[in-house]
Amino acid sequence: MPTPSFPTPAPPAGRRRPALTAVTAVTVAALLAAAGCSGPDGDSGAGDGPGGRNDTDTSTNGQEGRNRAESSSAPGNLTSQKLNWKPCPAPSAAEGGGPAPSPLPGGTKWECASMAAPLDYAKPDGDTIDLALVRGRTSDPGRRIGSLVFNFGGPGGSGVSGLPSFGTDYDKLRTRYDLVSFDPRGVGRSDPVECRNDKQLDAYYATDMTPDTAAEQKSYVNGLSWYASGCEQRSGKELPFVGTVNAARDMELMRQVLGDDKLHYFGISYGTELGGVYAHLYPKSVGRAVFDAVVDPSETPEQGSLGQAEGFQLALTNFAKDCVKRGDACQLPGSTPQEIEDFVVALLGRLDKKPIAGLGDRKLTQTQATNGIAQALYSKEYWPLLEQGLDEADGGSGALLLVLSDAMNGRNEKGQYSNIQAANAAVNCVDAKERYTLAQTKAKLPEFRAASPVFGEFLGWGLLGCSKWPVPGGSERTDVGAPGSAPILVIGNTGDPATPYAGAKAMVKALGKGVGVELTFKGQGHGAYNAGSDCVQNAVNGYLLDGKVPKSGTVCT
Secondary structure, three states, X not given: OOOOEOOEOOOOOOOOOOOOOXXXXXXXXXXXXXXXXXXXXXXOOOOOOOOOOOOOOOOOOOOOOOOOOOOOOOXXXXXXXXXXXXXXXXXXXXXXXXXXXXXXXXXXOOEEEEEEEEOOOOOOOOOEEEEXXXXXXXXXXXXXXXXXXXXXXXXXXXXXXXXXXXXXXXXHXXXXXXXXXXXXXXXXXXXXXXXXXXXXXXXXXXXXXXXXXXXXXXXXXXXXXXXXXXXXXXXXXXXXXXXXXXXXXXXXXXXXXXXXXXXXXXXXXXXXXXXXXXXXXXXXXXXXXXXXXXXXXXXXXXXXXXXXXXXXXXXXXXXXXXXXXXXXXXXOOOOOHHHHHHHHHXXXXXXHHOOEEEEOOEEEOHHHHHHHHHHHOOOHHHHHHHHXXXXXXXXXXXXXXXXXXXXXXXXXXXXXXXXXXXXXXXXXXXHEOOOOOHHHHHHHHHHHHHHOOOOHHHHHXXXXXXXXXXXXXXXXXXXXXXXXXXXXXXXXXXXXXXXXOHHHHHXXXXXXXXXEEEEEEXXXXXXXXXXXXXXXXXXXXXXXXXXXXXXXXXXXX
């Protein structure tokens, strides 16, 4: 089972930046609409895109040295394949469901296709896997540079449903690029990893992910085994091959199939790790690239989870400060930020003892409330929803926090789950070598509690997430060193809860001298490009559209 670490109530243990993963705007909109809620200004879209996590797969089968620079190649019949682009259908249940994508400004329709890639790059002439792609053609063919490939994070986020959801946010970039994204192997429409059915997942995500007694600990560990065995039964053949290194190799194949001399790339959250691994494997193929909401490639799963605990606690503190500043307009009890944080801790403590009414016959548990709070901290635009949800839960109604938790877990209004959490677990657990024991996990809990009284225990127990996984993990570190690569613009947000700001500096250092170009955004929420800063957008657009590399160390507000 994934494990408590945010991307979902139990994302795979520790992944470097296991991170909560925000879901697509379409999914969140549907969830909020189902609860009779809407986001700020009537917008119920999710933050700025599926969020982060981190680490990468080893070689092609997830069991060798993932960080070796040699790159297995695909056979000629795959590099020369022709894609059959057609109008995009509605997203599958695994992608989150919803309607078929609306046309882009000017009437351009989204097109979808599938690309065959080797299941195992060590056996390039063996079995293949079909990867789903989406494309929005450039609005100015005469000035076209090439394709701009997006990965919105996760791991486990569907690019095929995500890019059309966020497409208008990047429409200026379409003046010179075809906007392209994909469902990485094991995700969405690309042979999705499956673990359990919807009803089973409802029960699983409601269980206690912060066990207090020996009996609860046994139940939690048994739940990890149960979830992992379901993944093995349903998707065992592909589990060894869904890691980040193979996804990076898929992007190199995609570059060739799309006919581009260079891979121009926009990676967000986990997408920055994927982009870093690609740059390490194929530095000479890197074109203009941007990393936003950056994963720290140097961290162990423990360090990543601890950093995330601190990051979400900081975001909660900033939320509480904002609430206090509004005086009587703030619905939450407390005249200081600390009193509001204490109120949240007390509320979660009550829910641990007794869940409250949620939606229909579903109740809000402590685990789901923690998940919902984290989901709302992905974007400052969600702070009013968090305030409302906490106030309502204090009064006995957990509907809104449950809706937010469902968004984190990829559950739509029909009770169907996307495979974001299953894929998140599969990628994280094949990427990370570490397998924490129960004794190791319990020994680390005090440090996690000290880092965050709200999220620490949840993320600390998440270290166990890969302990029962049926496939061995890969490497202890992610190698993103990319000597010879073109400049990569690396953007860190000082208030980012899921991928703390320090990750950007670590990525710049790891990419190597002359490659990483650091840009700091002093803001809130996960990511920077869509956070309302003209300074950030001008820097990114200037590089991607005109090749103007910002001065490293630039600071935006």
